Amino acid sequence: MKNQKLVVIGAAETTSLGDIPHLSQVQLHADGALNALADAGLKISDVDGIATAGENPITIAQYLGIHPEWIDGTSVGGCSFMMHIRHSLSAITSGLCKTILITHGESGKSRIPPPEWPWPPRPGSYEGQFEAPFGTMGPPDLLTIPFLRYMEDYNITVEDLAMVPVIQREWAALNPKAWFKEPITVQDVLDSKMIAYPFTLFMCCPRTDGGGALVITTEERAKDLPGKEVYVLGAGESGETMLISQMQDFTTSRAFKTSANRAFLEAGIEREDVDHLMLYDAFAHLPIYGLEDLGFCERGEAPNFIRDRNTAPGGRLPVNTNGGGLSYMHSGMYGMYAMQESIRQVRKVAAAQVPDVKISVAHGIGGMFSASGTVIFSNQPN
Amino acid sequence: MHPTSDKFIPFITPETRHFWEGTKLGELRIQKCDSCGHKYFPPRPFCPKCSSKDISLVLCSGEAKLYSYVISHLPAPGFKPPFSIAVVELLEGPRLMSNVIGCPQTPSSLLLDMPLAVVYEKLSDEIILPLFKPTEKIV
Ligand SMILES: [Zn+2]
Numbered sequence: 001m002k003n004q005k006l007v008v009i010g011a012a013e014t015t016s017l018g019d020i021p022h023l024s025q026v027q028l029h030a031d032g033a034l035n036a037l038a039d040a041g042l043k044i045s046d047v048d049g050i051a052t053a054g055e056n057p058i059t060i061a062q063y064l065g066i067h068p069e070w071i072d073g074t075s076v077g078g079c080s081f082m083m084h085i086r087h088s089l090s091a092i093t094s095g096l097c098k099t100i101l102i103t104h105g106e107s108g109k110s111r112i113p114p115p116e117w118p119w120p121p122r123p124g125s126y127e128g129q130f131e132a133p134f135g136t137m138g139p140p141d142l143l144t145i146p147f148l149r150y151m152e153d154y155n156i157t158v159e160d161l162a163m164v165p166v167i168q169r170e171w172a173a174l175n176p177k178a179w180f181k182e183p184i185t186v187q188d189v190l191d192s193k194m195i196a197y198p199f200t201l202f203m204c205c206p207r208t209d210g211g212g213a214l215v216i217t218t219e220e221r222a223k224d225l226p227g228k229e230v231y232v233l234g235a236g237e238s239g240e241t242m243l244i245s246q247m248q249d250f251t252t253s254r255a256f257k258t259s260a261n262r263a264f265l266e267a268g269i270e271r272e273d274v275d276h277l278m279l280y281d282a283f284a285h286l287p288i289y290g291l292e293d294l295g296f297c298e299r300g301e302a303p304n305f306i307r308d309r310n311t312a313p314g315g316r317l318p319v320n321t322n323g324g325g326l327s328y329m330h331s332g333m334y335g336m337y338a339m340q341e342s343i344r345q346v347r348k349v350a351a352a353q354v355p356d357v358k359i360s361v362a363h364g365i366g367g368m369f370s371a372s373g374t375v376i377f378s379n380q381p382n
Numbered sequence: 383m384h385p386t387s388d389k390f391i392p393f394i395t396p397e398t399r400h401f402w403e404g405t406k407l408g409e410l411r412i413q414k415c416d417s418c419g420h421k422y423f424p425p426r427p428f429c430p431k432c433s434s435k436d437i438s439l440v441l442c443s444g445e446a447k448l449y450s451y452v453i454s455h456l457p458a459p460g461f462k463p464p465f466s467i468a469v470v471e472l473l474e475g476p477r478l479m480s481n482v483i484g485c486p487q488t489p490s491s492l493l494l495d496m497p498l499a500v501v502y503e504k505l506s507d508e509i510i511l512p513l514f515k516p517t518e519k520i521v
Pocket residue numbers: 415416417418419420429430431432433434
């Protein structure tokens with residue numbers, strides 16, 4: 001089984017995205033799952049493995065009518081779905097199961113039901129004892145804390161940071177499904193409401209409703225199915241700390257680097273082989289860390305790389321071509337949507353299709369630089 | 383417990399008790415590994431570098447510098463925005479989250495690497511929080 005190649009045979013998002021007040025979170029999982037199975041040409045009874053985050057996988061299995069022989073409930077934030085792919089790779093190639101369904105659904109805007117996360121933390125946890133008393137309320141004032149250090153060390157301005165949402169909005173304008181499509185300028189970003197200096201509202205993702213799912217199986221099994229197979233060349237994962245204050249170096253993510261290095265090593269490809277890149281962007285600084293920690297830019301060079309339009313439409317390394325979490329949608333755990341766009345790009349069905357894409361990398365963050373997952377997709381087996 | 387603040391009140395666990403007992407006495411306590419010398423925070427009864435259980439308490443000088451921060455404009459119980467949420471680096475090495483008080487909550491008054499000193503704020507009979515204030519007048 002070791003030489004079996006893993007493929008995504010079904011991939012889909014929920015029937016609608018953004019504002020979905022008529023569906024609960026568990027139904028968002030199911031809507032995405034049924035769409036992905038239809039895409040694959042499979043039935044629920046074909047599924048023998050289930051993975052999800054944010055909900056208990058048994059909740060989802062029972063709701064969908066799955067009798068699982070393999071379960072992965074890894075739930076370490078928005079990159080969990082990247083990890084599910086990596087775990088699927090190991091499970092399927094070692095024969096633990098044959099067809100895995102990875103689901104995501106999140107009622108981030110309508111809040112049906114209201115999520116427990118992120119506030120308040122448990123008062124006896126490290127977060128409860130050593131962060132929450134200082135007025136931390138969630139990702140906008142936690143995940144953003146490292147960036148002033150980066151700005152100081154690399155002489156970066158708020159205008160540089162503002163370029164990230166400006167360029168991603170250019171991609172969003174090409175995508176009819178994007179939540180925000182209106183063009184914005186650096187001045188618009190700087191003039192938007194201050195959230196947590198140096199971050200203004202347009203540097204922060206919206207909270208929307210949605211979901212999506214992936215069906216994973218072997219290349220051999222996929223050959224008989226109508227879905228267009230996408231190869232998983234490699235994947236990586238890592239973690240660092242649940243406390244942002246204890247992140248080793250505020251200018252670089254150890255978890256990003258470890259996860260990405262493992263993925264590239266497993267895939268046996270180089271950075272220059274990558275045609276398209278998705279960098280989880282709940283906030284505007286994350287693509288900067290992503291470009292550097294994944295090895296696409298030298299330390300401190302990503303803001304210049306972005307300003308020089310390398311990641312923009314027509315650029316040599318298209319990044320976040322759906323508009324990203326900042327403009328496309330962000331339910332809370334964005335990793336699933338980053339992978340969906342990578343898959344659309346290598347299937348050549350994306351709204352803002354990049355020409356000649358063979359390899360796409362989707363890289364995710366979990367928590368406050370706590371965790372990371374990376375998956376390398378291709379439309380070719382190697 | 384009788385809260386005297388609307389702020390989030392921590393729940394003390396066995397492993398962190400020495401820290402909170404310290405702040406009640408006006409002491410900032412971290413831990414030091416007697417095997418490898420590593421000084422660390424947050425608390426645990428063994429060294430996160432080498433797993434040794436030979437550890438002792440270190441009484442910090444209270445001196446620190448500003449490593450990074452945001453100025454939060456978001457509503458938070460017990461706070462009046464805008465307020466700084468900072469990560470400070472203790473003279474002894476470890477970093478911890480806190481608030482920088484006693485100066486305008488503006489980028490021009492909150493300069494990275496500026497020297498800070500610990501001050502204490504009572505949240506309840508049990509919990510005294512370590513906060514930091516600038517030690518030099520910011521021009
Ligand atoms: Zn030690």
